Amino acid sequence: MDALTDLDDATLLSRHAAGDPDAFGELFRRHRDRMWALALRTTRDPEIASDAVQDAFLNAFRRAGSFRGDSQVTTWLHRITVNASLDRLRRVRPTSDLADHDPVEPRDRHHSVDVRLDVQAALAQIPEGQRLALTLVDMHGLSVAEAASVLGVAEGTVKSRCSRGREAMAAILVSPHGHDAEDPR
Amino acid sequence: MTPSDDGHRSAPSPGTDDVDPTGIRDLLRSLPEPGPMPEDLVRRIETRLAVELAHRRPEAPFGDERGTPHGGRVVDLGAERTRRRPGRTVIILGAAAAGLLVTAVTVSDLLGSGVVGGADTAAFAPASGSADEEGSDAGGGAADEEQADAQEERAEAAGDDSSGGAGGAADEGGAGVAADGAVPADPLILPSLGPLDADQLAQRVDDAMTAPASPAESSGLTAAQAKSCWSAVADQDGWEEWYAAPATLGEQPAVVLWARQGDGDGHAWLMPGECAVNPSVQPLADAVLPR
Numbered sequence: 379m380d381a382l383t384d385l386d387d388a389t390l391l392s393r394h395a396a397g398d399p400d401a402f403g404e405l406f407r408r409h410r411d412r413m414w415a416l417a418l419r420t421t422r423d424p425e426i427a428s429d430a431v432q433d434a435f436l437n438a439f440r441r442a443g444s445f446r447g448d449s450q451v452t453t454w455l456h457r458i459t460v461n462a463s464l465d466r467l468r469r470v471r472p473t474s475d476l477a478d479h480d481p482v483e484p485r486d487r488h489h490s491v492d493v494r495l496d497v498q499a500a501l502a503q504i505p506e507g508q509r510l511a512l513t514l515v516d517m518h519g520l521s522v523a524e525a526a527s528v529l530g531v532a533e534g535t536v537k538s539r540c541s542r543g544r545e546a547m548a549a550i551l552v553s554p555h556g557h558d559a560e561d562p563r
Numbered sequence: 564m565t566p567s568d569d570g571h572r573s574a575p576s577p578g579t580d581d582v583d584p585t586g587i588r589d590l591l592r593s594l595p596e597p598g599p600m601p602e603d604l605v606r607r608i609e610t611r612l613a614v615e616l617a618h619r620r621p622e623a624p625f626g627d628e629r630g631t632p633h634g635g636r637v638v639d640l641g642a643e644r645t646r647r648r649p650g651r652t653v654i655i656l657g658a659a660a661a662g663l664l665v666t667a668v669t670v671s672d673l674l675g676s677g678v679v680g681g682a683d684t685a686a687f688a689p690a691s692g693s694a695d696e697e698g699s700d701a702g703g704g705a706a707d708e709e710q711a712d713a714q715e716e717r718a719e720a721a722g723d724d725s726s727g728g729a730g731g732a733a734d735e736g737g738a739g740v741a742a743d744g745a746v747p748a749d750p751l752i753l754p755s756l757g758p759l760d761a762d763q764l765a766q767r768v769d770d771a772m773t774a775p776a777s778p779a780e781s782s783g784l785t786a787a788q789a790k791s792c793w794s795a796v797a798d799q800d801g802w803e804e805w806y807a808a809p810a811t812l813g814e815q816p817a818v819v820l821w822a823r824q825g826d827g828d829g830h831a832w833l834m835p836g837e838c839a840v841n842p843s844v845q846p847l848a849d850a851v852l853p854r
Contacts (some may be wrong), residue, residue, distance in 0.1 A: 399616055406612065414600035431600070432608050436772075439615050440804065444825065469769075469853060497590050516591040544587035 387451035395442040402439055409452065410435075412518070413459045419513045420463035422502055426470060433462040449527050456520065457528040460510060500550040508543030511536050516544075618751045750789045750805035756819055758811045761833055761848035768821045768831045768852055771808060784809045784818065784839070792818045792834050794842030809836075812847065827854035 382390065382404040394401035413434060417427035437458050445454055501509055507529075514525040515536065522540075526533040583589070759767045789807035793799070802822035810817045816836030823829035829852030838844045 397619075402612065402616075403609070406608065410600045410605060410608070411596075411598075414604070415597045418597045428601075428604050428607075431604070432611060435608055436611060436615065439612055441825065465854065497587075497594060501591070512587075512591060516588045517594065544583055544585045547587045547590075548585040 388447060391442050391445055391451055394439075395445075402442070405438075405451070406435055409455055412452075413455060416456060416459050416513070416518060417463045419517060420460060420510065421467055423470075426466045427463065430463040430466040431459060433466065434459040437462065450524070453520070453524045453527050456514065456518070456524075457530075460514075460528055464506075496551055497547070500547040503550055504543050504546045508539045508546065511539035512543045512547075515540050614753075615751075618749075749786060750793055750807045750820070752784050752786065752789050753806060753808040755783065756808050756810040758813075759817075759819070759833075761812070764819065764831050764833050764848055765850040765852050767810075768806075768819060768829075768850075771819075772806075788839035789818075789820075791840060791842045792820055792838035795834060795838050795844050796820060796832050796846065798830065817847070821852060823852070828852075829854070 382400060385393070385401075385404070387405060387408070390401045390405050394405070410431075413431050414427065417431040417434065418424065421427045421430055434455070438455060445451070501512065504512075510529060511525060514520045514528055515522060520528065522533050522536045526536045529536065753771055756767050756771055784807060792807060793805060799822075801824055803825050804823045806821050808819050810819050810833075812833065812835075818834040818836060818838055819831060820834060821829060821831035831850050831852055832846040833848040834846055835844050
């Protein structure tokens with residue numbers, strides 16, 4: 379038998395669906411860090427992300443037979459993880475529409491402020507759809523087409539959300555006094 | 564760009580998106596990775612996956628490469644049924660079912676409420692053994708072979724369901740199966756949910772599905788008892804996954820049953836503990852599960 383580590387994702391998933399008891403473990407080992415990062419970036423809460431990523435891998439385990447192979451396994455896993463993360467978020471905050479969050483409150487900016495925290499805070503303040511698009515495309519390196527598949531929207535929608543999300547973040551990162559925390563341009 | 568197949572992506576290649584005049588894309592790309600999945604979470608998920616694997620293994624052996632006789636899905640049911648002389652099967656299955664009924668009534672009478680004791684999981688063990696054992700004993704002799712055949716056929720039919728559940732339970736009037744509908748051949752039995760109230764049903768089920776669990780943790784509920792309880796639930800169509808777990812309602816033993824469809828819809832039922840030996844009882848409560 380081939381070493382599992384030598385097999386590609388689609389073959390592993392197929393073997394798992396056929397009953398190979400070890401194949402999914404290799405998929406889990408291979409993708410767990412990436413899906414953890416995605417869940418963490420989507421939920422912004424380690425506890426919720428833990429539950430979400432567990433949900434995601436369990437769903438993938440159970441529904442491997444439904445994978446049609448018309449996308450990459452990684453894209454499929456991204457979709458399952460994003461959906462699990464959103465489900466978990468809405469269970470915790472069922473009445474909260476993340477897209478309706480107020481813009482970031484004005485802060486007393488200092489040049490010593492950690493730019494990284496600023497970027498993360500700004501990302502947290504933009505509407506959910508834009509944040510997800512930016513998370514997938516800009517942070518996880520998915521193509522627009524892959525992100526569209528993950529989110530179940532048209533490619534044009536992903537492009538639009540990315541563009542508007544970046545503009546919104548840039549606006550948030552500009553200080554009230556006209557100084558940038560870091561010039562993003 | 565296409566994603567790499569090893570789970571690690573290289574930096575996004577240029578040209579996959581429009582030009583970004585804001586520079587935000589570069590800022591986002593420069594953010595550090597959150598780091599590897601925490602070890603305790605890795606263990607938790609591996610444990611949960613092991614439970615899933617233990618559940619599905621009998622139904623989906625990796626037969627094609629390991630030489631198991633049936634390979635889970637390769638048996639021609641039509642040929643099997645022809646080979647088995649269906650007339651004889653029906654007659655002897657009827658005798659076996661009647662024997663089981665007599666045994667079940669006797670056991671129920673002996674136990675009063677039908678459930679021994681009052682605390683948690685051990686309460687579900689009938690004094691004279693599981694329903695499967697009862698069926699074998701009651702049918703006795705020649706019935707055993709045919710009952711085994713019937714169980715095999717049900718298992719094969721369930722094996723056609725790629726979900727790993729038991730949606731296709733093509734029962735032929737065998738022991739422990741309600742007359743008005745198919746019963747999941749092999750619901751997944753989870754550890755006890757402990758004390759609960761009827762209004763907590765959906766939340767407790769949700770917690771049970773996400774809580775870390777040990778594969779070695781015993782439920783106290785046997786497969787036969789879980790099937791008996793499922794027989795009491797009228798709504799069995801369209802589910803892909805079936806579950807059962809013991810619980811307690813006040814001082815009384817109870818069984819929680821729940822099922823899910825592939826699209827995430829789910830429903831749960833709170834059953835009296837008596838359902839373990841009496842499939843004619845009614846649910847005490849039910850609830851729609853969150854997706």
